[in-house]
Amino acid sequence: MDDIIIAHEIMQEHEIERYFEIWRESVMRSRLTITAVFLKIANTTEPNTNHQVTSFLQSKLRKTDLLFQLSDGNHWGIFFLQSSDVEARAFLKRIFAILKAERKLQHIALNASITEIRNNNVMFEDLLVKNKEMLAGDEQLTWTITEVKDYSEQPTELVKVSIIEQNAIFRQVLESGLNRLDIPHFTLEVKNYEDGYSFLQSDSYKTGHLHLVIMNDILPRKNGLEILHIMRNMPNEKKFIIYMLSERNSEGAALNAYEGGVDEYIVKPFNLRLLEAKIKRTFARFWL
Template structure:
């Protein structure tokens, strides 16, 4: 939003366009409703000279109602030099709505003692005219900064009691860490209340809060105990994390949600009863790649949601950008004294065709050489193919060393041996080997065993 939004924003389509325009900026938005042009111009000049905020203005009730219904406002300034009851009523109703309850209001001008007491009780500011615009700006910026900081620190949304978008980012990173560790994909569902802004603009903030509250309660009732539901910063949008579910399961879930939405009872500013039949749109993002970023998922998920809204109510869009698993690096160590066997095993590993795995192979003629190197000091999954007969330490002694190292579960140990008795095999497994292959071995047999272990890792 490079240019300041001016007054006179009217109509559903125009307010929706302004809301979209606002989403393109990271600047905070101040709304000014005024009855005195010179006072407004004084404040406008101060805001434009600093460039810290975008501002939206209106001098008519209908325009103010449309703007407040369409935009996400970070602070409201009321200029009422004529002691207008209508202007005070706008303050009273707006500040009482759940959506604007936690943002700073500044009331510039005249009001009765009773009205002033109510403004102070809401912890809002009353400023007499004339006022110093620079001093006012410093106070306003401090109040907005404080309000923004509190908002960013909150984990629960004050209107819906769902988790906030800021908490969504934290939970996303936790899910990615679990994906990297356990290879279990997860899914994020994005939901939008279809035609919400039109209803908000037409029926006001009170009805809008009730609609969002009812739909949030409905979503909370639909999710499982293991799922996480969030309200996003765009007030008509929600997100749900399905920790152990893929795209197919998410599709079944969201179709069930869309088919059973209850009617919503609400009231207008004036207490007029209303009933709405709300419809939702959704996008589904399955994540099977640990290299993905939160911003990428949020951008693609919301992009899919916009596409669904454009197509119409109850549309579900799927985002397939993050379904390909991360290519995982696997270390493979061959500890075999016999050079021919080492060469055979290296050739076998080099010609293996593996999806989503990259093998990094090193060979050692003895276990002491491995321990003297830094090769084993990493968190990567580590396949060790080891002969039981070695020049210095035998293979079982090396297995004992590996199993006593920190994070020893990363090792998959395959032992090669000439010993075939039941006692020898049993003892090797008791010492910690994962597989036991007798020599001479069939290369195809070893290849199939390797593929089986790698398949389990995925």
């Protein structure tokens, strides 16, 4: 490892901020998890140590990981895209073990902090300040790994829910059940309509939110299949999750519904808890 002191140029703090702003928004749009690791040398006066640390880190990172140096020259940052704090901790334990075992690097001791980012309530400057504060503790301690938990809470996404059903009692039963439904990471905003025409007049289906539509196939003033055709030909059609309810228990009716674009075809009568279980499973897949 004679070439360990040869460090290639790495990005600097001022260069990395614009990338971070893009990634931060991807946390919401694409549910991208970012984990930031910050490192600081603990107690060493050996020459060339900064170059050695830089080169060592460069040799251990994947092509998708981004290494940069802070403006004070005493800290390094690494952004791990689509990686959790568990993976970041495993990486740190691995490089700590290598540094302790490598004879030519035994004068180097590091401390590290980890921040898992699962929401966009974080500014780049605040991220740096919090982690530098975590690493500014007792200088006599070495090989420590601390964590910043301020940004690890996952965001909650609003989902529009429209129930389109002519039977008033059944409509109210569905609405009450869905209002009680607890789905991790999602908040449901439930509205009901007695026919297809009133649903289309509401314009609620034109938003960019995820939209769960639970509708009967037979409806006055625009039936379910007509509504299905309208929604599946809209620019935002991928935002719709469409459950069709029907009293027709035939393969032909189900086939027509699925070919038209429904996500679930449910024959009446049915167990309400089964419907709720299907909805939970649908949104669990959306979060993956």
